[in-house]
Amino acid sequence: MAQSTVRDFAEQTGVPLDRLMIQLREAGLSCEDPDAEFAESDKTALLDHIRSTHGRKEEADEEGPSQITLKRRSHSQLRMPSGGGAERRSARGSRAATGRTVNVEVRKKRTYVKRSVVEAEAAEQDAQVLERALQRDLKAAEESRRQEAEAETERQRQEAAEAAAREAEAAAAAEAGASRAESAAEASAPEEPEAEAEQTVADIEAEQQKAESESARKKEIEDEKERKRLEAEAKREREAEERAARKAARGKGKARKKAEAGGRQGRRRGAAGAASSALQQEFEKPTAPVVRDVQVPETITVGELAQRMSVKAADLIKEMMKQGVMATINQAIDQDTAVLLVEEMGHRPHIVREDDLEEAVLGQAAEPVGEEVSRSPVVTIMGHVDHGKTTLLDFIRRAKVASGEAGGITQHIGAYRVNTDRGDLTFLDTPGHEAFTAMRARGAQVTDVVILVVAADDGVMPQTEEAVKHARAAGVPIVVAVNKIDREDADPDRVKNELAAREVIPEEWGGDTQFISCSALTGQGVEELLEAVALQAELLELKAVRECPASGIVVESSLDRGRGPVATILVQNGVLQQGDMIISGTEYGRVRALLDERGERVKSAGPSTPVVVLGLSGLPEAGDEVLVVEDERKARELADHRREKSRDKRLQAQKAARMDELFSQMQDQEVKTVNLVIKGDVQGSVEALTQSLTNLSNEEVRITPVATGVGAINESDVNLALASEALLIGFNVRADAKARRLAQENEVELHYYSIIYDAIDQLRSAISGMLEPETQEQIIGTAEVRDVFRSSQLGQIAGCLVVDGVVRRRNPIRVLRDNVVVFEGDLESLRRFKDDVNEVQSGTECGIGVRNYNDVRVGDQIECYERVTIERSL
């Protein structure tokens, strides 16, 4: 505490200095110099003195009165003139005849206080002030002393701790040293007393260390407690902060959303609110359009494409609408459309090939490399229905196929290898009916030569023409078999003429097509036909690679109850072995057995050999490529990949179809839909039937196959037919017991067919019933207006001559002027002379009154017509 003088103290307290000096002197303190230091001891003494003198002074004052009060009273009279307010104002005045006299009494009081008392009071006040000041000062001094003492204690404690640490270190060092010294001590015994002395010192030091370490340990515990407390506190604070931050973030999020919305609106409306300005602070607006590299796979959903371009799906959909494409966010679009859209939106599309896995798995198999060897030709027989295709093949392979077929028509592709004198020929027996167009087209793709069968008695028919087109499109040479030459009405030249008209020119006429007259029934000319085919094949120099993984084409597939999926495969390259792992479309499997066209087991099949394969996981599609792969894992991988791809594509097609439907329905609400569920024995038949039935669709009736499949009709087919209100068609298949029961319960009709014509005809007639009957107008008579009369009763009457047909009173009419209809309505009256008649024949004059029309003129024509309702059929 800073030192102060007596004068300072007097100034601080406001007590006059001389009084303070008196007080000090009275307290017995020798204070002559007011600028001398006012020590604490002096202050204490002064305080004691003040406290002690306080009571004594009061006692001393008790001697004699401390004050005297003097009182004086004086009287006087005032004379006041009479009247006026003075009288009233005088409270004590007496009334006189001439004036008034007022007695005035004045009282004075004066108090005298003893000087010593006043001084004592002042001294008392000062003493009180001094007492308070001294108390305050002394208390402050004491407090500072206490603080100093505490600081000192703390310092000492710290020093002790430091010393303890030093000691501990020294002890550790000493211990290390002691172990070293121990051996030395053992060697030098005379040093023992010194060692003892050291021991004593060491004991004391150890005692000290112990005490110190004890205190240090306590301190550590305290520190630990403190640390934990601080940590807990910090944790609480952190959590509180986090909570606050989260809350703030939520608030900000909302604010940002609002800001974004505001920003958007702002941009749209051109108004910038506070929110949009916040947005601008957060994001820097790009100075140039951002061009992105966008990977475009084979199929992609609209949403995903938008994401890859970093645009909003809604914007992309808008762009698509501009391009005339309607799509939803989850709809898959094809690669071409996606590329177009990416370009339209100013980005760079990169087409992603999804065949990498195909290449990796199939490798060499896809592209056969190796020494090429000659192979036998694959021949397809085509022609119009009933022109003798099956009979011809039957003759060639000497087996009765035609007689075993339902309705005498070949229902699906069969592949047969036939040994002839001119080597092996592989025949694909394609049916002649138009329904099998798709299969024929597929057959032509694997075909080297086409035998076009034309019945000599029938000539070129629609399917003959179609076969020519398919062969031409596939670039396959044709050999014409002019069949049924044994028939009396056979006219081979007619066939030549008709085909020449379709640019199939016979060799003898300077063309390049061999025409062979034959009879499939008698076998006449069949040898020549085969020779011609062999010759044609020779010209083609057909080759195949034998030493490579086998590959081929699925000709047909069906589900066999005992053997599972069965596929007829035409091997094109390599040699297919039993035990090979093959993949075909989305199916794969190890070849369990190979069967030839006679149903006999074979171990292998080389190029141009048709073979039945057992062991696939499912039914491949006719026309699918078959490839041998290294192992099952790869085959499975690839099959899965393809399945996924095909599912995507199917999804895409389905969605597109729905959209189409939607739009067409919007355009025309009157369209009737016939849904079909078609099941068949083999894939080819189902496909063909589906196609030909779908082709029956027209503007008014749409035929939609909702489901197709191979195998018996089961419960789920019936359920599907129920749900989609579909006709259930079984082609060469029947419903199983459960399905039959379900169908019966729900009155679902089952339509079984084994001849494709029947299915088509029946559906056609069913659909015909659904067509709206057509109403046609037929003009039944015309009359010319020769004169016009007016009748008071009937109004205007036109005198006419019926020039054509008959005019009937009940039929509607039209009035034509210069062949332009001027009125349409009914007849009011039809008269012949004065009689009303119902009809007037041609060449007869009559009077005609037209209802609600009085402007018939001479030269007009009155046309009488009737409306006829015509039932329609397809």
Ligand SMILES: Nc1nc2c(ncn2[C@@H]2O[C@H](COP(=O)(O)OP(=O)(O)OP(=O)(O)O)[C@@H](O)[C@H]2O)c(=O)[nH]1
């Ligand atoms: N006279 C005579 N009849 C024949 C000849 N070839 C076929 N036919 C008869 O013609 C009819 C039809 O013969 P198919 O072999 O079934 O005719 P297709 O072209 O195979 O008929 P689809 O399988 O329905 O396409 C049968 O009755 C045969 O007997 C022939 O060369 N001469």
